Amino acid sequence: MNKQELFEQIRLKRSFLCVGLDPDERKLPAHLADAEDPIFEFNRAIIDATAPYCVSFKPNLAFYESCGLKGWQSFIRTVEHIRANHPHHFIIADAKRGDIGNTSAMYARTFFEELDVDALTVAPYMGEDSVTPFLNYAGKWVVLLAATSNKGSLDFQMTEDAEGERLFEKVLRVSSAWGGDDRMMYVVGATRGRLFEDVRRLAPHHFLLVPGVGAQGGSLEEVCRYGMTDECGLLVNSSRGIIYASSGTDFAEAAAAAARQVQEQMAEILTARGL
């Protein structure tokens, strides 16, 4: 999916919500325990219920890997289900991969050829040759970690160099030479507030993937005030606040209601911005 198509989906759905599919086996509704593949059954219900209110789904690989082989099976089924039933939804594999060049090329093959997701999150620490193998696929995206939403993001990402440039700013600046805003997005945590202004100075047109609204305490209004562009430029992720809205048999309806609530806020913001 290219940038224009993503923006069109946002205008059509009046939403820039990404639903994080992070199914913790120990938190699934009890009545799913007997299913042949409880994680996939959970995801399928969540996906079908929330699809009208979001433009993207983001499974985090950790939650699948922790269940071993059957977890990978659930992940693959989840991607296939989205592709087959919601072909206009943007799929982000949240895997935070990144290795030396020939190894990153193997990861790229996994996620973009075998699995056919639209985007993969990548960690920048190892630099250019760890990232560029992911940029060789037409219509596929790298979502590079820049300023993350967690407390530990303060440990290294905010370190200033001798010229006062912070590490996340250097990541934005240097990586923009590797691929343009038609190929790269950046992770910027919703908890970072006015930092979005600094991000926009370096990445005025890029899409940003924004985790941290909801359970982690970020504010949607603030993110939009400082981070939105005239092509929206934001995919705001919510995971726990939507997928665990209820732990009963009504979990999918509750997830839909939670997603719809966010979508309605987003629609207002888009309209106010004339988008």
Next chain:
Amino acid sequence: MNKQELFEQIRLKRSFLCVGLDPDERKLPAHLADAEDPIFEFNRAIIDATAPYCVSFKPNLAFYESCGLKGWQSFIRTVEHIRANHPHHFIIADAKRGDIGNTSAMYARTFFEELDVDALTVAPYMGEDSVTPFLNYAGKWVVLLAATSNKGSLDFQMTEDAEGERLFEKVLRVSSAWGGDDRMMYVVGATRGRLFEDVRRLAPHHFLLVPGVGAQGGSLEEVCRYGMTDECGLLVNSSRGIIYASSGTDFAEAAAAAARQVQEQMAEILTARGL
């Protein structure tokens, strides 16, 4: 395995070699193509042939994930084979994981509970809460990326802050408060030469995992001159130079010969150091 046990294995084997198990499906010896699980058959032969000459095995997850479900099956079988047949070998899952706290905890569960490897490589970009969940397991290790062997390592890892501290040095200094040298190791590329002196100022007693000898051009002598401690303190990895020493039916014997050649160099160095 604790630090003392690892050092004992090094003294016993006269080797600090780690064999990188990075089996690229497209490079396997042709006669294995008909096996039910070619990657596992390849690994099993390499492991059994090289085990006398090394103290550690390091499968890189990228090479398994790229084969989808059957790749994960091969990875699991590989770990189980080492555990069952070479119980004193140190298993490093080279996965370069790292995410927000609750997600890193899921990865820790995968690798340390489900799979029972000894160590996992972790990327530092997301800071403390992305790393500490891996430190809650007795006898298990985090191998944190510090100064990697690839060209892209120059992009961010060498960036100096206002006080002249480079990012990899900050990673070493800050992370040493998260866990001691009984729980953490660092990745330092063999291509970095005298940088090992700088690393040793900050991490005098830690084990270092050293990739980049062989195919990537690093020198074993230089690594040992600047990086070795009085408990050795080094695990030097070689992947392609050993596992692809021959592509014929003699691949395992050729791998053994290549591993033995490195081991003999290592034995000389250890002896010269009085270890």
